[in-house]
Amino acid sequence: MPRISAITIQKAGDRFIVVIPPLFSETGKRKRLFFSSQTKAKEEAKARRDAFFSGKRANPTTDVDEAVLLLAKERGLTPQQMADAIRSYSPAPVASTSTLRQRIDEFIDHQRDVMKRADRTIKNLRWKLGPFARASGGLPAALVRPEDLLAVLEAIPDMETRRSHYLGATVFFGWLTRRGFVSVNPMRVPGRHIEPIEVPYKAPIILTLEEEKALLDASSGETRALLALKCFAGIRSIELFSESWGRPRLQWEDFDWKEGVIHIRREVAKGTRKKDNERWVPINDALRAWIPAADRKKAGPVASRTQKYIFDDFRALLIKANEKLEKKLREWPDNGPRHSFASYFLAAYPERGAAELARIMGNSETVALGSYVKSIKRQTGGAWFALRP
16 A cells, blocks of 8 residues: 655754645645745645645545545544554565564664664663563564553553653664564554653752762762762763773863863763764862862773772762761762752852853753752852862
8 A cells, every 4th residue: 555644844954844745735746845934834734734634635646545535534534544544454464474572683783783873772772672572472573563562561660661661662663664574563553552651750869068078078089089070070970981891981181180171072972863962071179179189190091990880889988978967868869969060050150051051061951951950049059069078
């Protein structure tokens, strides 16, 4: 069956393109219209759809298209939904006998060898798709039903973990569908659509001045340097240390103490598809105070060990710090120091604003403000950066 495409809107520079498939076009041919604003593009797309369903511009190109359109209008579905529904009741291609586990391996190989994903990303994908592979047995990928996937997801009690596996399955089955390995995406079957997993909001952990001081006072050597870089420079854990030796990490050579900046190199920074997050982080007086002069002459990685051993040290540090805290910290707040830096930075330096904070942390302003920041008085923000050994 020929695929009945939907009207889509794409962004190109400062313009928006409405892509109109043959079915919605007056000429019966695919066309593109350009608009200066997204609002105008959406209005055009809506007008085209409304005209089509009112019967003013119906232009089926084949008898099959016409049959699908009639069914869609009769049942209140879009043509694409109706076409997908019909395909979902069609037998899977005979040639598609590869099991779900085999297709997952092919997907992982493609992400590693063709897309050049990082080792950390590959490991994460394997983890996200693991429950589906284990539950599938020898089931062919083309015969997987929405109910099969839903049963796997509902067996995962923690909602954040369940959402992670849902997102992994969404990417994987989208890939299978685009490559024609399945006739219909089991995550998107009309009427049996697997809804996104909603996770209750969890406020970021923001350390108090007393908690920060207790942790820093209890630290020493390499552990103190790592903690100080998170508390006073907002550097990510993955930029300081990782699960294996293969990933580049921050080096002492990346510090320019004279100029007062730390170079987070492209290969060290946590990258996204939109940007690589290479940046220069200012060295403030607090950071200079908590990192001894002797350390500034070192060479090589700031973290000399992998994540496992560093977290063991952090947990031991937590126990030691709790001896001085009236209200005990229940667990090691991995992202707490970085999140705290963001909140206290904006409180201490409101004139520098969210834009500078985002540049320092390697985030967008939206992420920096929405994920890390809570209201703190300016005086308290200043006290965070005034703490000394």
